[in-house]
Amino acid sequence: MTSALARTPPATPGLPFIGSLYRMMFDPLHYLQEVPPTHGGLVKLGRAAGRAVYLVTDAEMLKEVLTQPDRFLSGPVKAFFKPLFRDGLVTSDGAAWRQQRKLIQPSFHPRRLAAAQPRMARTIAAGMESWSSDIDAGSVVDMYELLNQISMRVVLDAIFDLPGAPPEALELGTSVGSAMDYLYDAFWRPYLPPRWVPTPRNRRFARNLAAIDACVGALIEQRSGDSSGDDLLSILCRALGSADGLPREEVVGHLVSIIIGGFETTALVMTYALHLVHAHPDVKAQLVSEVDRVLGGDLPTVEHIEQLVYTRQVLDESMRIYPPAWLFGRTPAKDEALGGFAVPADANLLISPWAVHHRPDYWPDPERFDPSRFAADSGVDRHPFSYIPFGGGPRFCVGRNLALMEGVLLLAMFIQRFEYRTVRPERFSLVPGVTLRPAEGLPMVLTRR
Numbered sequence: 001m002t003s004a005l006a007r008t009p010p011a012t013p014g015l016p017f018i019g020s021l022y023r024m025m026f027d028p029l030h031y032l033q034e035v036p037p038t039h040g041g042l043v044k045l046g047r048a049a050g051r052a053v054y055l056v057t058d059a060e061m062l063k064e065v066l067t068q069p070d071r072f073l074s075g076p077v078k079a080f081f082k083p084l085f086r087d088g089l090v091t092s093d094g095a096a097w098r099q100q101r102k103l104i105q106p107s108f109h110p111r112r113l114a115a116a117q118p119r120m121a122r123t124i125a126a127g128m129e130s131w132s133s134d135i136d137a138g139s140v141v142d143m144y145e146l147l148n149q150i151s152m153r154v155v156l157d158a159i160f161d162l163p164g165a166p167p168e169a170l171e172l173g174t175s176v177g178s179a180m181d182y183l184y185d186a187f188w189r190p191y192l193p194p195r196w197v198p199t200p201r202n203r204r205f206a207r208n209l210a211a212i213d214a215c216v217g218a219l220i221e222q223r224s225g226d227s228s229g230d231d232l233l234s235i236l237c238r239a240l241g242s243a244d245g246l247p248r249e250e251v252v253g254h255l256v257s258i259i260i261g262g263f264e265t266t267a268l269v270m271t272y273a274l275h276l277v278h279a280h281p282d283v284k285a286q287l288v289s290e291v292d293r294v295l296g297g298d299l300p301t302v303e304h305i306e307q308l309v310y311t312r313q314v315l316d317e318s319m320r321i322y323p324p325a326w327l328f329g330r331t332p333a334k335d336e337a338l339g340g341f342a343v344p345a346d347a348n349l350l351i352s353p354w355a356v357h358h359r360p361d362y363w364p365d366p367e368r369f370d371p372s373r374f375a376a377d378s379g380v381d382r383h384p385f386s387y388i389p390f391g392g393g394p395r396f397c398v399g400r401n402l403a404l405m406e407g408v409l410l411l412a413m414f415i416q417r418f419e420y421r422t423v424r425p426e427r428f429s430l431v432p433g434v435t436l437r438p439a440e441g442l443p444m445v446l447t448r449r
């Protein structure tokens with residue numbers, strides 16, 4: 001029960017019933033920056049799908065919510081995404097989630113990633129070499145698209161041991177992206193026809209789900225023939241085949257979750273880093289100087305990664321300004337008093353790294369791109385939950401170590417090889433969906449250094 005002393009959180013003014021949520025539907029990024037300075041760290045935005053919706057941006061309250069997964073559940077708020085994530089890690093809670101996390105987390109252990117690192121570097125180098133004809137022709141390329149392709153190969157190889165990933169697997173990205181857009185729209189636009197109505201949108205969604213099923217199913221069938229390896233696909237296939245094994249829907253859910261979580265987010269970080277670096281010649285000069293000093297012409301090793309300190313700061317600051325996972329959520333398991341405010345059991349608590357990372361009281365001059373904010377001697381007084389690109393608490397991103405290793409490799413190897421010019425940077429804008437995407441990709445012209 002909520003404490004009798006708990007106060008009602010402030011609410012934003014808005015329309016009857018839905019409150020100010022219509023602004024979340026149509027202009028969420030501006031809205032999420034405006035609300036915290038005027039209304040504080042916990043604010044009621046309105047109601048959606050029969051539930052009260054709150055925005056939490058206070059770092060101490062975020063710590064309370066994110067570090068207590070049994071008090072604040074993940075599943076109810078992610079139920080909308082179940083058609084895609086099934087019963088996998090992303091949508092489970094309680095004992096089931098703990099058991100799943102125990103099964104999956106070891107595949108992302110730093111020791112295992114260090115062993116996979118030379119292969120990752122070779123995959124990235126081969127991907128970058130394949131851009132040769134575009135470079136020779138001086139063509140405009142969409143770097144966001146090219147990075148997605150490399151990133152998908154890295155995840156499939158490093159986590160599932162699929163070095164020569166089949167072309168269907170590489171095309172998963174398109175089906176997954178389109179299915180995620182559909183579900184995000186369905187969440188914010190409840191007036192759209194339900195899934196069983198055969199509209200063109202619904203039929204497209206069904207086709208995408210079928211393509212994902214067929215592809216993930218084929219990966220499972222193939223590996224089930226010999227699942228003696230220690231990669232995650234083999235581990236899951238063994239668990240599927242054992243006597244008290246995992247249900248197939250759960251295995252498919254885990255695979256889809258890792259694929260979705262794994263490829264686009266990292267490509268986005270790198271896309272945003274290149275966009276920001278291009279607009280800041282001083283940062284670019286420092287980055288080039290570090291990469292040349294540490295790497296010279298070598299393929300990076302784990303030791304090099306540790307020395308690429310400024311490269312990592314550039315990535316950290318890029319994820320602050322443009323966090324790819326810009327919005328997620330939790331639901332209290334029972335009526336709660338959060339930071340002294342009453343929140344009901346079925347509420348949607350929105351957690352937005354975008355909103356937190358742009359709070360001027362946590363990040364002075366928040367729009368300024370300044371990688372030195374992440375220098376070792378900087379930000380010692382900063383609240384750890386004022387920077388949450390990977391979430392926080394026990395449910396923090398399971399792929400964080402992989403994403404950071406891959407991010408540093410991608411950025412350093414790109415800077416080592418290329419000079420670049422972004423095309424029409426003034427038209428750069430963002431589309432918030434399940435992830436935060438660049439509206440028109442990242443068009444650029446590359447030259448070899």
Ligand code: HEM
Pocket residue numbers: 074089090101155159257258259261262263265266269323324325328329388389390391392394395396397398399400402403
């Ligand atoms: C820069 C890249 C990435 C970002 C910004 C990111 C962000 C996040 C965030 C914010 C969460 C927490 C969501 C929540 O608490 O509800 C999360 C969870 C998750 N991420 Fe990532 N992620 C990234 C890369 C990856 C990679 C590379 C993988 C896998 C290969 C991955 C797989 C997952 C999974 C499976 C979860 C669910 C964990 C759980 O609920 O226990 N992510 N990610």
